[in-house]
Amino acid sequence: QFKVGVMLRHARESAGLTQEELARRLRTKKTAISRIENHAEDIKLSTLERVATALGKRLQVHIA
Numbered sequence: 001q002f003k004v005g006v007m008l009r010h011a012r013e014s015a016g017l018t019q020e021e022l023a024r025r026l027r028t029k030k031t032a033i034s035r036i037e038n039h040a041e042d043i044k045l046s047t048l049e050r051v052a053t054a055l056g057k058r059l060q061v062h063i064a
Contacts, residue, residue, distance in 0.1 A: 005040035008051060012037075015055045025054040 012022050012033075019033040026033075036043060036051070045061070052059040 004043060004048070005037045008040060008048075009037045011052075011055050011057060015057075017055070022051070022054060026050060 012019070017025075019037070020030045023030045023033045036047070045059075049059045
């Protein structure tokens with residue numbers, strides 16, 4: 001299964017950020033971060049890229 005939300009939560013936690021801190025970096029609300037982490041099945045690539053950048057990461061997509 002494709003668990004983007006879980007991966008994003010782990011990345012946020014490993015960066016030492018709370019949902020509220022990440023939301024502030026993305027200029028959004030904590031509820032939006034929670035929704036992404038819990039229901040990321042239809043998340044846009046552009047949103048994933050913004051989150052990755054806010055976490056100091058880069059986005060890589062692999063299709064196998």
